[in-house]
Amino acid sequence: MRTLRDGMRHQGLLQTAWRTLNVLYRMMLELDPSKRKARYGDLDYDLEHSVNTTRSNVALKTQLTAALAGHLYFATEPYLFEEIMRALPADLRDFTFVDLGSGKGRVLLMASDCPFRRIVGVEFLRELHESAAENIARYSNERQQCRNIESVCMDVRDFEFPPGPLVIYMFNALPEPVFAHVLDNLRRSVQANPRPLFICYRYLEFEDLLKECGWLTKADGTAHWAVYGNRVIWFDPKSHAASVIHLDSLKKA
Numbered sequence: 001m002r003t004l005r006d007g008m009r010h011q012g013l014l015q016t017a018w019r020t021l022n023v024l025y026r027m028m029l030e031l032d033p034s035k036r037k038a039r040y041g042d043l044d045y046d047l048e049h050s051v052n053t054t055r056s057n058v059a060l061k062t063q064l065t066a067a068l069a070g071h072l073y074f075a076t077e078p079y080l081f082e083e084i085m086r087a088l089p090a091d092l093r094d095f096t097f098v099d100l101g102s103g104k105g106r107v108l109l110m111a112s113d114c115p116f117r118r119i120v121g122v123e124f125l126r127e128l129h130e131s132a133a134e135n136i137a138r139y140s141n142e143r144q145q146c147r148n149i150e151s152v153c154m155d156v157r158d159f160e161f162p163p164g165p166l167v168i169y170m171f172n173a174l175p176e177p178v179f180a181h182v183l184d185n186l187r188r189s190v191q192a193n194p195r196p197l198f199i200c201y202r203y204l205e206f207e208d209l210l211k212e213c214g215w216l217t218k219a220d221g222t223a224h225w226a227v228y229g230n231r232v233i234w235f236d237p238k239s240h241a242a243s244v245i246h247l248d249s250l251k252k253a
């Protein structure tokens with residue numbers, strides 16, 4: 001309800017009704033048996049890691065709620081996630097990774113193969129959040145480098161960003177007004193407590209909102225994803241000199 005109300009305030013009744021009908025139409029198309037793969041998503045990741053991250057067994061009510069809130073539930077493709085991670089700094093030890101709209105947690109598991117300090121998923125649908133918690137407990141991979149992982153069940157608009165450097169991930173999670181709200185929360189958090197921030201945006205539907213943020217710069221991207229970062233002011237504790245850290249200096253060689 002809150003998403004629909006915000007949608008109407010941000011983009012008007014007609015646009016919100018159109019978006020909602022569009023999503024419901026796509027759900028109906030997927031009832032066609034030939035769309036089985038699209039409906040169930042790719043199962044290879046789940047079979048390889050003995051987890052449950054696709055849409056195959058999500059209750060219809062949960063699927064409908066996700067669709068009405070913005071989009072159908074899908075999990076990120078592993079090869080694209082690896083591409084995106086390669087666009088980030090080599091040293092991630094100080095960074096907290098946050099997946100906004102984390103679903104059943106596949107991205108949290110994949111991120112845990114990187115050396116993040118901490119990993120948090122934010123998901124407002126209880127059924128998906130509970131699956132994510134089970135997946136986190138079940139996941140085991142010799143490549144895993146971070147075991148400090150949690151899924152929290154709440155709306156991303158109410159999430160308070162943790163201190164320290166951040167990598168924020170979003171895949172097709174948020175409709176435009178919610179995305180705008182979250183970007184504003186992020187800007188305020190980084191203004192109040194300046195620190196490095198990267199935003200990984202998979203599926204570029206509302207990339208214009210990122211482009212319009214004067215405090216962000218595009219660091220990398222393809223036709224499927226983009227990584228933006230903030231300009232970080234660094235105070236040298238010895239000389240007390242202030243300098244701007246350029247994103248390129250943080251990127252992998």
Ligand SMILES: C[S@@+](CC[C@H](N)C(=O)[O-])C[C@H]1O[C@@H](n2cnc3c(N)ncnc32)[C@H](O)[C@@H]1O
Nearest residue numbers: 074075076101102103123124155156171172173
């Ligand atoms: C397309 S799925 C992506 C799942 C996961 N991030 C991945 O890439 O595998 C988007 C998820 O965002 C969630 N979502 C949408 N709006 C949300 C909101 N306002 N607060 C929290 N979660 C939200 C949906 O329930 C859905 O699980």
